[in-house]
Amino acid sequence: MTTRIQILVCVTILGTIVPAYAGMFSRLRGDKPAAAAQPEEQAKDSNEAAMLQFQRQWEPKEHAYSFLVPAGWTIEGGMFHVDPTQANGTGNSIDGKCDLAVKKDAAGTVMLRWLPVWNYCDMSQNQQFSLSAGFFPVGSRYQGMEVRPMPDYGTFLRQLFQTLHPSATDVNVVELRPIPELGEVFGKINKAIDDYLRSTGSRPLRYDAGGLTVEYTENGTRFREGLVTCLMDMRYAAALWSNQHTLLMRAPVAQARQWKPVLDIVRQSVKLNPEWFARASKAGAQRAQMSLETQRYIQSVDQQIVEHRNQTNAEIRYEDYLMLTGQEDYVNPYTKEVERDTSEYKYRWTTEQGDMIYTNEYGFDPNKKRELNHQEWKLTPVRER
Numbered sequence: 001m002t003t004r005i006q007i008l009v010c011v012t013i014l015g016t017i018v019p020a021y022a023g024m025f026s027r028l029r030g031d032k033p034a035a036a037a038q039p040e041e042q043a044k045d046s047n048e049a050a051m052l053q054f055q056r057q058w059e060p061k062e063h064a065y066s067f068l069v070p071a072g073w074t075i076e077g078g079m080f081h082v083d084p085t086q087a088n089g090t091g092n093s094i095d096g097k098c099d100l101a102v103k104k105d106a107a108g109t110v111m112l113r114w115l116p117v118w119n120y121c122d123m124s125q126n127q128q129f130s131l132s133a134g135f136f137p138v139g140s141r142y143q144g145m146e147v148r149p150m151p152d153y154g155t156f157l158r159q160l161f162q163t164l165h166p167s168a169t170d171v172n173v174v175e176l177r178p179i180p181e182l183g184e185v186f187g188k189i190n191k192a193i194d195d196y197l198r199s200t201g202s203r204p205l206r207y208d209a210g211g212l213t214v215e216y217t218e219n220g221t222r223f224r225e226g227l228v229t230c231l232m233d234m235r236y237a238a239a240l241w242s243n244q245h246t247l248l249m250r251a252p253v254a255q256a257r258q259w260k261p262v263l264d265i266v267r268q269s270v271k272l273n274p275e276w277f278a279r280a281s282k283a284g285a286q287r288a289q290m291s292l293e294t295q296r297y298i299q300s301v302d303q304q305i306v307e308h309r310n311q312t313n314a315e316i317r318y319e320d321y322l323m324l325t326g327q328e329d330y331v332n333p334y335t336k337e338v339e340r341d342t343s344e345y346k347y348r349w350t351t352e353q354g355d356m357i358y359t360n361e362y363g364f365d366p367n368k369k370r371e372l373n374h375q376e377w378k379l380t381p382v383r384e385r
């Protein structure tokens with residue numbers, strides 16, 4: 001059981017860095033349009049969107065994965081590890097964690113942030129621990145985990161927002177929506193775990209996924225922010241639960257639509273480093289192979305969700321969070337691999353190193369630009385249907 005739980009925790013790392021479904025900046029149904037940007041703001045955004053240059057950069061701490069970063073933006077944070085001797089237990093020390101922000105400026109006025117997965121202890125559903133529950137009140141620590149009753153995703157995200165923005169004022173919850181498809185994705189990824197739990201008479205894992213869109217004022221700026229998470233319930237089998245796939249994206253309300261494609265490009269560009277995964281894995285090559293298979297699976301998640309919706313004729317209830325629209329399949333001219341990316345720009349250029357340029361300008365060629373032609377650029381064509 002221990003080995004399988006370790007594998008499960010290993011998979012949860014992917015949930016913190018996988019490309020997310022958080023297109024929260026579009027106007028949601030029933031929401032009033034955001035205030036129009038001032039002319040100078042519109043001109044600035046228009047100029048910035050004319051040609052967007054991204055550099056592929058490594059997660060700075062351990063090179064665990066790479067992702068695209070807009071030129072001039074900064075990266076803050078990265079992988080970290082919890083010392084079990086300081087945490088009074090190993091519940092959050094089995095594998096590394098990630099807290100990383102990609103920011104337009106030091107204040108994070110426009111920002112995407114991947115938040116770490118934390119394991120929490122809740123003994124209420126586990127018969128083995130029920131007699132001991134009274135010795136560990138809410139807020140105490142058990143085996144390195146905070147004792148905390150499992151909430152629903154909405155309560156978790158509201159509490160998370162309050163923790164991240166204690167000085168926020170004029171807070172308005174724009175929308176709170178479930179994402180059952182995200183839970184289904186994790187269910188497929190962890191099918192082997194569920195099969196094992198059923199074989200031992202335990203209940204399978206349960207998921208509660210959703211997103212929260214909030215508008216608020218902080219330091220004189222009115223922001224729109226989207227938060228997404230998938231809570232994984234393992235209370236019956238192991239007296240714990242965790243927050244998988246937790247991230248946030250934000251921008252000033254008046255500029256949210258303009259920055260949305262940029263943040264989408266960043267979040268969709270993550271590529272795991274299998275060499276790092278092999279080093280971090282206690283099972284070595286076998287776990288590295290698992291990471292590659294899981295990575296390939298995750299890369300097809302958006303398509304699977306789309307197909308699921310088409311097959312069931314389901315309502316597109318969550319397009320502002322899931323970003324199922326505004327994407328296209330491109331063929332990388334160097335690797336010949338199919339890459340899913342935003343369709344907001346007509347032309348997509350790449351280098352062998354994975355840097356990107358997006359533009360709508362007809363006839364633009366970075367190979368003819370002195371400041372860009374120190375490396376070769378090639379157009380990435382749309383995949384033939």
